[in-house]
Amino acid sequence: MSEVQIRAMLNEDYDEVFAMWQITSKRALSQADRKEEIERYLHRNKGLSQVAVTDGKIIGTVLAGHDGRRGYIHHMAVLPQYRRKGIAKKLATTALEKLAGEGILKTHIFTYCDNSAGQGFWSSMGFQKREDIFVYSYEYDNEKLSEVDGNDI
Numbered sequence: 370m371s372e373v374q375i376r377a378m379l380n381e382d383y384d385e386v387f388a389m390w391q392i393t394s395k396r397a398l399s400q401a402d403r404k405e406e407i408e409r410y411l412h413r414n415k416g417l418s419q420v421a422v423t424d425g426k427i428i429g430t431v432l433a434g435h436d437g438r439r440g441y442i443h444h445m446a447v448l449p450q451y452r453r454k455g456i457a458k459k460l461a462t463t464a465l466e467k468l469a470g471e472g473i474l475k476t477h478i479f480t481y482c483d484n485s486a487g488q489g490f491w492s493s494m495g496f497q498k499r500e501d502i503f504v505y506s507y508e509y510d511n512e513k514l515s516e517v518d519g520n521d522i
């Protein structure tokens with residue numbers, strides 16, 4: 370494999386990234402991942418989300434953002450054929466450094482209870498599994514939103 374470059378995700382990456390997520394992250398996708406919403410996210414969290422690129426192809430992603438006090442990471446993903454080579458670690462480390470650069474020293478992730486790869490990865494990164502918290506989600510009263518969003522995060 371050629372060298373892997375980690376760089377900030379750009380609006381122009383959207384189509385390639387979304388195609389990648391169809392392979393890696395289908396269950397976690399929702400209407401919040403449409404082009405318009407992702408562009409808004411990147412705009413609100415400039416330079417924090419990262420992609421991994423090799424031979425001009427995007428092979429990994431991490432969305433990173435914060436609300437001014439805590440960081441949140443979504444869509445940590447690497448294409449299957451590039452896994453267990455430390456690429457997710459590089460992406461997450463870069464995202465956490467960028468968050469720290471904005472003064473955000475604590476970051477949360479969500480993972481499905483049956484996602485052993487995700488849990489193994491975040492544990493290896495030093496994330497502590499919380500046993501004291503449930504996640505409650507609220508959907509604004511909009512039937513269309515409920516139909517599309519299902520159980521994603």
Ligand SMILES: CC(C)(COP(=O)(O)OP(=O)(O)OC[C@H]1O[C@@H](n2cnc3c(N)ncnc32)[C@H](O)[C@@H]1OP(=O)(O)O)[C@@H](O)C(=O)NCCC(=O)NCCS
Pocket residue numbers: 393394444445446447448451452453454455456457458459478479480481484485486487488489490491493494
């Ligand atoms: C989770 C994911 C991003 C890991 O990507 P990766 O590039 O293979 O991860 P890395 O090579 O950086 O792994 C670093 C460490 O994480 C841990 N880890 C990674 N994959 C793991 C797995 N499947 N099971 C258990 N631990 C794992 C290991 O400790 C690993 O170090 P090692 O390879 O020296 O043992 C990848 O499997 C993926 O895209 N999965 C589908 C999407 C997903 O579930 N994302 C997580 C959402 S919470």
